[in-house]
Amino acid sequence: xxxxxxxxxxxxxxxxxxxxxxxxxxxxxxxxxxxxxxxxxxxxxxxxxxxxxxxxxxxxxxxxxxxxxxxxxxxxxxxxxxxxxxxxxxxxxxxxxxxxxxxxxxxxxxxxxxxxxxxxxxxxxxxxxxxxxxxxxxxxxxxxxxxxxxxxxxxxxxxxxxxxxxxxxxxxxxxxxxxxxxxxxxxxxxxxxxxxxxxxxxxxxxxxxxxxxxxxxxxxxxxxxxxxxxxxxxxxxxxxxxxxxxxxxxxxxxxxxxxxxxxxxxxxxxxxxxxxxxxxxxxxxxxxxxxxxxxxxxxxxxxxxxxxxxxxxxxxxxxxxxxxxxxxxxxxxxxxxxxxxxxxxxxxxxxxxxxxxxxxxxxxxxxxxxxxxxxxxxxxxxxxxxxxxxxxxxxxxxxxxxxxxxxxxxxxxxxxxxxxxxxxxxxxxxxxxxxxxxxxxxxxxxxxxxxxxxxxxxxxxxxxxxxxxxxxxxxxxxxxxxxxxxxxxxxxxxxxxxxxxxxxxxxxxxxxxxxxxxxxxxxxxxxxxxxxxxxxxxxxxxxxxxxxxxxxxxxxxxxxxxxxxxxxxxxxxxxxxxxxxxxxxxxxxxx
Numbered sequence: 192x193x194x195x196x197x198x199x200x201x202x203x204x205x206x207x208x209x210x211x212x213x214x215x216x217x218x219x220x221x222x223x224x225x226x227x228x229x230x231x232x233x234x235x236x237x238x239x240x241x242x243x244x245x246x247x248x249x250x251x252x253x254x255x256x257x258x259x260x261x262x263x264x265x266x267x268x269x270x271x272x273x274x275x276x277x278x279x280x281x282x283x284x285x286x287x288x289x290x291x292x293x294x295x296x297x298x299x300x301x302x303x304x305x306x307x308x309x310x311x312x313x314x315x316x317x318x319x320x321x322x323x324x325x326x327x328x329x330x331x332x333x334x335x336x337x338x339x340x341x342x343x344x345x346x347x348x349x350x351x352x353x354x355x356x357x358x359x360x361x362x363x364x365x366x367x368x369x370x371x372x373x374x375x376x377x378x379x380x381x382x383x384x385x386x387x388x389x390x391x392x393x394x395x396x397x398x399x400x401x402x403x404x405x406x407x408x409x410x411x412x413x414x415x416x417x418x419x420x421x422x423x424x425x426x427x428x429x430x431x432x433x434x435x436x437x438x439x440x441x442x443x444x445x446x447x448x449x450x451x452x453x454x455x456x457x458x459x460x461x462x463x464x465x466x467x468x469x470x471x472x473x474x475x476x477x478x479x480x481x482x483x484x485x486x487x488x489x490x491x492x493x494x495x496x497x498x499x500x501x502x503x504x505x506x507x508x509x510x511x512x513x514x515x516x517x518x519x520x521x522x523x524x525x526x527x528x529x530x531x532x533x534x535x536x537x538x539x540x541x542x543x544x545x546x547x548x549x550x551x552x553x554x555x556x557x558x559x560x561x562x563x564x565x566x567x568x569x570x571x572x573x574x575x576x577x578x579x580x581x582x583x584x585x586x587x588x589x590x591x592x593x594x595x596x597x598x599x600x601x602x603x604x605x606x607x608x609x610x611x612x613x614x615x616x617x618x619x620x621x622x623x624x625x626x627x628x629x630x631x632x633x634x635x636x637x638x639x640x641x642x643x644x645x646x647x648x649x650x651x652x653x654x655x656x657x658x659x660x661x662x663x664x665x666x667x668x669x670x671x672x673x674x675x676x677x678x679x680x681x682x683x684x685x686x687x688x689x690x691x692x693x694x695x696x697x698x699x700x701x702x703x704x705x706x707x708x709x710x711x712x713x714x715x716x717x718x719x720x721x722x723x724x725x726x727x728x729x730x731x732x733x734x735x736x737x738x739x740x741x742x743x744x745x746x747x748x749x750x751x752x753x754x755x756x757x758x759x760x761x762x763x764x765x766x767x768x769x770x771x772x773x774x775x776x777x778x779x780x781x782x
Contacts, residue, residue: 247627247655247657247665248654248655249654249663249665250652250653251652252292252294252650252661253653254268254270254407255407255408256268256650257408258294258486258645258648258661259644259645259646259649260296260351260486260647260648261351261352261489261647261648261685261706262300262304262308262350263307263707263709264298264300264351265296265297266294266295266296266297266483266486267295267364267408267409268292268294268650269292269293269294269295269360269363269364271289271290271291271292272289273287273288273289273368274287274288274362274363274366274367274368274370275287275288275368275370276363276429276463277463278370278463278464280465280759281757281759281760282426282427282429282465282759282763283429283465285370286429286432288359288363288434288435288437289434290359290363290435290436291436291484293356293360293483294482294483294661295356295360295361295409295480295481295482295483296409296480296481296482297398297409298397298398298409298410298411298480298710299335299336299397299410299411299416299418299478299480300344300478300479300481301332301333301335301397301710302324302326302333302334302336303332303708305326305347306704306707307704307706307707308347308687310687310703310704311350311685311686311687311699311700312686312702313346313350313686314346314350315346317337317338317339318339318473320337320338320473320474320475321475322393322475322545322547323337323338323394323474323475323476324337324393324394326338329713331394332707332708333397333710333713334395334396334397335411335416335478336478337473337474337475337476337478338475339419339478339479340472341355341419341446341470341471343473344419344478344479345419345421347479347481348479350685350686351483351685352486352487352682353482353483353484354421354481354482354484355419355421355481356421356482357420357421357422357436357437357438357439358421358422358447359436360420360482361420361449362449362462364407364409365409365412365413365449365450366405366406366462366463367405367407368406369406371405371406371462372461372463373403373413374404374405374406374413374462375402375403375404380413383400383403384400384402384414385403385411385413385415385451385460386399386400386411387451387453387454387455387456387460388454388455388456388457389453389545391453392453392541392542392545392571392572393453393541394415394416394453394476395415395453397410397411398410398411398710400414411450412450412462413450413451413460413462414450414451414455415452415453415478416476416478417448417449417451417452417476417765418449418450418477418479419446419448419477419478419479420446420447420448421438422440422447423440423442423443423444423445423446423447424444424445424467425439425443444469445469445470447465448467448477449462449464449466451464452476454476459762459769464762465763466762466763466765467763467764477765485662486648486660486661486662487682488648488649488662488664488669488682489648489682489684490683490684490690491596491608491646491647491695492608492647492699493607493608493691493694493696493697493698493699493705494605494606494608494699495593495597495605495606495647495705496604496605496705496706496708496721497592497601497604497605497606497719497720497721498591498592498593498708498712498721499586499712499720499721499722500589500592510577510733511577511733512577512733512734513534513733513735514532514533514534515531515573516531516532516737517530517737517739517740518532520740520742521742522742522744525565525744525745526563526565526744527562527569527741527742527743527744528560528561528562528563528741529561529563529740530558530559531548531559531573531739532556532558533557533558533559533573533575534577536577537575537577537578538575538576539559539574539575539576540573540574541561541571541572542574542736545563545564545569545571546561546562546563546564546571546573546739546741547562548561548562548573549561559573561573562741563739563741563742564741565745566743568740568743569740569741570738570739571738571739571741572736572737572738572739574737575734575735575736575737576733576734577733577734578733579733586722586723589722591604591718591720592640592641592642593640594606594646595623595624595639595658595670596608596609596610596623596637596669597609601719603719604718604719604720608695608696610668610671610695611670611672612635612671613635613636613668613671613672614632614635615633615634619633620633621635622640622641623637623638623639623640623641623670624638625638625656625657636657636665637649637657637658637669637671638656638657638658639651639658645658646658646669646670647706648660648667649669666680667680667681668695672695673695674692674695678692684697687700687703688700708721709721711723711724712724749777751766751778752764752766752767752768753775753776753777755776758776760776761776765779767779
């Protein structure tokens with residue numbers, strides 16, 4: 192429901208203070224660190240009175256509105272209102288819930304986002320889970336971060352002014368107000384809608400499945416990895432919960448986990464299914480996203496990385512296929528193994544977490560020695576590719592752009608914060624700004640940049656025709672040189688950053704970093720900017736898929752899942768899976 196907000200946009204300009212041109216150190220990589228220095232003193236001219244702007248009516252954030260946020264993510268606005276929660280499962284009776292409006296991240300938190308918090312000194316590095324993406328490997332920068340406990344996920348969310356979403360917030364964002372079975376609707380899950388049932392066999396980019404987005408435009412609300420939410424788990428909570436803004440039981444033994452993973456069976460994908468896990472546990476298929484109820488305007492970063500606008504097309508190149516074949520299978524110390532011969536010069540990766548391969552050269556033949564899961568016979572895949580013919584994105588001739596309020600240094604891709612005076616010049620306002628008029632004078636306010644995006648911390652307000660922070664404080668001087676108003680308006684900086692009064696921006700502490708490329712982008716060293724990319728995983732032109740079978744060589748003892756008789760209780764426990772043919776609860780296979 193649209194709520195009009197009325198605010199006074201009072202630009203009390205300090206024309207007597209002009210910010211001198213400042214040099215900014217160049218970054219060595221896309222992770223940039225700046226040491227700001229004070230501007231030299233200038234002679235103070237006589238200030239002239241500046242009239243205040245008349246009140247500006249803001250339309251406020253609308254359904255599905257996007258907001259760039261301080262960790263490089265995008266927040267999506269979920270409007271206030273009622274929805275149906277639950278699907279009449281054993282622990283999820285359908286009931287009406289009303290929530291206040293809130294913002295939630297468009298994607299799961301990625302390795303790149305989480306790295307910024309680690310380097311800011313606020314977050315602990317994730318645990319490297321067997322079979323999970325390697326946190327420090329740039330190839331997996333856009334994959335969801337895994338190997339984090341509930342407390343570590345909550346600490347990250349607090350760092351960006353948020354918290355893990357409540358169960359109710361998560362489910363509304365996933366299902367919308369029409370009680371969808373799945374994020375995309377009632378259609379059955381398939382491999383073009385989500386990463387599940389070992390379609391791919393491992394984590395994928397958080398924005399890879401655009402056809403499977405939720406009604407509010409959120410990615411991966413089903414598949415890829417499970418997600419921590421804030422609530423304690425209680426099978427009976429739905430029958431006791433308040434109907435307005437429920438936050439879960441006061442205490443419990445387990446924390447709720449929602450969504451599904453790259454291994455989840457088709458019948459277990461439904462968005463209303465509740466699961467749980469121990470608060471201190473982590474896994475190769477458990478990640479998270481954050482909700483921010485009332486985003487407050489942090490000051491702009493002193494530096495950002497330039498970006499190539501989206502809209503470029505992928506270009507495929509024909510080439511010779513590599514060779515790959517399974518040549519033997521055997522058991523060793525209870526584990527099943529397979530040997531795969533592959534071409535020299537080819538790249539490869541396991542398609543799934545049920546096998547782990549190591550490379551060696553023996554007798555002039557390049558081989559992969561692949562170990563299968565313990566206790567089961569399994570068929571998995573290895574993708575082998577000719578690196579000369581993977582899909583590329585053509586960004587030739589594209590010019591990097593900076594957000595409004597920033598100036599580009601094309602030699603290193605650095606966007607340095609350089610706010611302008613609010614009063615429009617003879618030629619009007621520069622690119623990235625629009626004019627507001629009051630008292631016979633025109634003033635410049637922030638607008639979308641050349642790439643169509645508002646500055647971090649603001650959204651485009653359709654009614655006002657300008658970029659505004661979501662708290663309705665339209666006087667926030669994004670891109671405007673006004674030290675006094677900036678100090679009064681901004682909510683400081685995130686932990687790991689220091690507010691520089693002269694530059695009116697957040698400066699990274701020693702060893703800290705600024706936001707890297709957003710999901711769907713990677714740093715192009717030739718253009719010195721973030722450029723849109725195709726799916727980063729191997730596949731497509733120039734690749735073959737080798738099916739690798741491993742034997743069952745031992746039988747693990749199951750004391751956790753075998754005693755569970757109910758399918759509903761079985762799938763609620765992340766350690767278990769339901770075997771439909773055997774009508775029994777079993778341990779999930781180890782990687």
